[in-house]
Amino acid sequence: MSAVLRTQLRGVARRPARLLLTGLAVLVVSFVVYATVLAQEITKRSVLDGLSGTPAAVDLVARKGTLTTAELAAIGKLPGVAEAAGRMDAGGQIGNEYLQIVADPSTGPLAVSHLVSGRLATGPAEIAVSPRTVERLGLKPGTTAKVSLRFDKDGKPEAPTSLTVVGVVTGRDDYGFQAYASEPAVARMSGSDALNQIDVRLAPGADADGVRQQIDALVAAGVSKVKDGERPEVATGSQVRLEEARAKAKDVDSLFAVIGLFVAIAVVAAGLVAASTFRIVFAQRMRQLALLRAVGAGRGGITWSLAAEGALTGLVTGLAGVLLALGAGQLVPRVVAAFGPHVASPGLPIAPALLTVLLAVVLTVVAVVAPAFTAGKVSPLEALRGAGVTAGRRDIGKARWVFGLLLVVAAGLVAAYVFQGLPGPNPKDYNPSINLLAIVASGGLAFLALIALGPVLVRPVLAVLGTPVRRSGPVGRLAAGGVGGAPRRAAAVSVVVALGVTLISGCLVGGESIRVLADRQSSLSAPADYELTTNDDPIPATAVGQLQGRSELTHVVPYRRLAVTAGNGTDLQAVDVQLAAVPRLAGLDVAAGRIADLGPGKVVISAFMADNQGLHVGDKVTVVAGKRSMPLTVAAELSDVAPLASSMIIYPADMTRLGAPAGYSGLLADQAVAGEKGRSDGRRALTDAVGNHPWAINVLADQRDQINSELTILLAIALGLIGLTVLIAVVGVGTTTALSVVERVRESGLLRAVGLSRGALRAMLTTESALYGVIGAGLGLVLGVPYAWLAVQALGVNAPLTLPVGQLAVVFVILVLLTAAAGVLPARRAAKVSPVVALGAE
Amino acid sequence: MQTQFPPAAQDALAAVAAVDLVKVYGSGDTAVRALDGVTVGFTRAQFTAIMGPSGSGKSTLMHCLAGLDTATAGQALLGGTDLTRQSDRVLTRVRRERIGFIFQSFNLLPQLTAEQNILLPLELAGRKPDRHLFNHLTEALGITARLSHRPGELSGGQQQRVAVARALISRPEVVFADEPTGNLDSRSGAEVLLFLRNSVRELGQTVVMVTHDPGAAAYADRVVLLADGKVAGEIDRPDHGSVTEALRSLAVQR
């Protein structure tokens, strides 16, 4: 071991806590990486434990081919077969609702559904239903339902069959339209003897291979009797279960691949933080290193020993992180188990553990290289210089300037490429993936540029954003001076904060744009909570009047639909819905004109129609329906499609003049009371009105809610994962402040000596770390928002550009508070030091 | 022996005084009595040098008198206020408003310009700088051209002159200097000492300076000698020879 390395290591041994502090970011990220591995293990094991679709008792499976009930019966009689279950389902219709009837014994080891209440469906006209089906379709045990099970060639239902609900069962899936019946019953209902699959359970001690061959021969013989038959395969139950498990595990894996992406970003952030901490730590040792150089240590020796120290830091912190994650991984299933649900233990994946430690070492070595080289270049003269006046450099070298500017140009060029290739409002055959990839590349380049040019950006950004702090008084001025006086340190930390804020703000802006888009489209596709539609049995005004009288419903608005041609002869749909009466349609986006101007002789047209016919507000267009026609003036032009899948909205009187019959083609309504119960009640009111008419009820609200909640969940997951990067950034601010407090203990002493109070010193240091947050969050917003806009445009879905100012402000404030909080502890420690000790410190 | 107060301690003219001051570092076996019952007064508008062998307690005495450190026993009187009984808040105010400091090294904040460094105490006190005094100090110290520079761009002597200006800008009751010329070449040192003596003569400033350099002590009006944490003598109107002689006799006694 070289003498230089020995000296360094002795220093480390004297202050082991310092080593952990230096590598805290690496420790956290090792924890995150290994915890992710363990979480994946836990999830996989829990999923495989629980939800394999095929029952464990199934020994053999015939599937993927032509199978009939006759073969099922034959298989059941084979020696060695204890039981065989045929899988099939029939689709039926109750009124306008769909009902899936699944064949299942519901009892015994081959059952996929299990009785909850009532009794099993055994008779030919008996069914048991899932719990949600009871709710949704009103099929309580004991009721009899008329179900259309057979359909003619045109898809029209034939005479319905009466089925009796005898029980409630739970199955694997419950979408609210599941019923179960015995296999022969389902075969009779559907009028088909074709099976999807046959599950076989063997008698104890049976020769599995022998039975399998017999079944194989049997089903092969069956195929030849059928035209276009396909030969089924016979697989073992364990094989099928494994396949199902694999498919599930694949879902888990692809989920974790996405999580891995965010973890990778956190790893990069940790690398940046580690590099900046090493820079600070080495700068503190400048005099000591210079002394070593003065007494004959070589430049290379110093660089090497510092790099070796970095590797050691990586090893120790990586190990610590992995061990902590392991502890948490063993603890979590136990804690969760105490609250009920069973969660599998992650076991002890050795290889990933070693890889994580290796990653930590490599990460730290990469992070330490540049600071070690800089430190190795220290001049021996530095040792002789007076202490304390070696303020950090404020500028960056020429090479770094050039490199940084090149990166800016490259990022700009890539962004410009994307910009000129942005799709128009209604793109055809547009594939966004290349543009999105280019945006990621451009963003990456811009971020590298930020790292390179950071130190020169700190002061201008501080000049803008730090003004209120500077104005606040001498403490604020000192804090701003402290940050601006060491721009390299400030840049190193702020850049990591900026990374987190870039990702968060990008997510928020993108998410908000998509939400507005989804809102806009759902108010077009789902303008009300319910829609009642009909094809050839118009809804009479009396029915509408009845519905308007129901207390469960509000905003009941009927409309008529008419097929027309306009101007150049294009076939179009016209509706006469009263936009003002439907709350979601009243605020429809217009490209020009005013919706309120719609009246006799006027028309509101969709963007498509405006485009197609070359029409503008004020233009006249002749609308033709059959033999009638009339000229209409364009009152408004919508910015997107028109509601109810139409192209124009015209005045009811005009609609009548164009020959529309008096009966309505549809009706919109909202639930009067919010909530799930209000929705069911409203639906029941509609069902009552429908009676025996072939009118279809659509619960549009369900659809809208689902889109909304999916979007919210996606956004929450994305933000949670980005939280990892933010965590690393906060750790970075904390370590930097802690280390710079050590570095600046004499500065603190001097300030105290000339009359800065303890509280003011604390406030000053806390403000400094908050300023790191201000700079970082500012830079992050500047990068994140435009890139998110570009990405939203590049998606080609015609989404609007939004700026969720409130959310972004909250992010800004939270980040600043977090970084300030990271500085509180170090600041308290610094303020405790007596001014005399501080002045004596080397 | 130290129970009787020398007249200087009660002198109405004393700007700052120690009465039976004791300072113990550590405890038990490792306890060090850095000050062992020091009683001494420093006359207003006088330039006093504290001298003595290394480790005799010079810096400790100064720190206690300046409210930088608290004594174990005895009194540290600044214009009638006993600093040993005060809270950190009061001491902070005292340092900010009534005392000026000059250290041997690391006198300036690296991120502030020379001018900002000079005005720092006033800024902390929220007081408006006296432009007239500022101009006078910077001109007399010859640093007018250097005001916009940062400490890293100044020579050691220039840095120390900036520190002197900072110590005087708030018109403190006492200026303390701990080996202010220790890091300077003899010419820069002489300039700083000359300025301190002039500020005593012309502005009526009270200056207390710790030094081990007999040449530096010769600029003072009076020398107080310390040895082993006790006052070991005094020299009025010192010169290089008398100071050297006194120090030699101190060394022989030990």
Ligand SMILES: Nc1ncnc2c1ncn2[C@@H]1O[C@H](COP(=O)(O)OP(=O)(O)O)[C@@H](O)[C@H]1O
């Ligand atoms: N913080 C401290 N802890 C322990 N002992 C100290 C401390 N500061 C000073 N001393 C001791 O007190 C004595 C006087 O120190 P000091 O006043 O610095 O001496 P001088 O300035 O005269 O050289 C010395 O013996 C020194 O070792």
Ligand SMILES: [Mg+2]
């Ligand atoms: Mg000393």
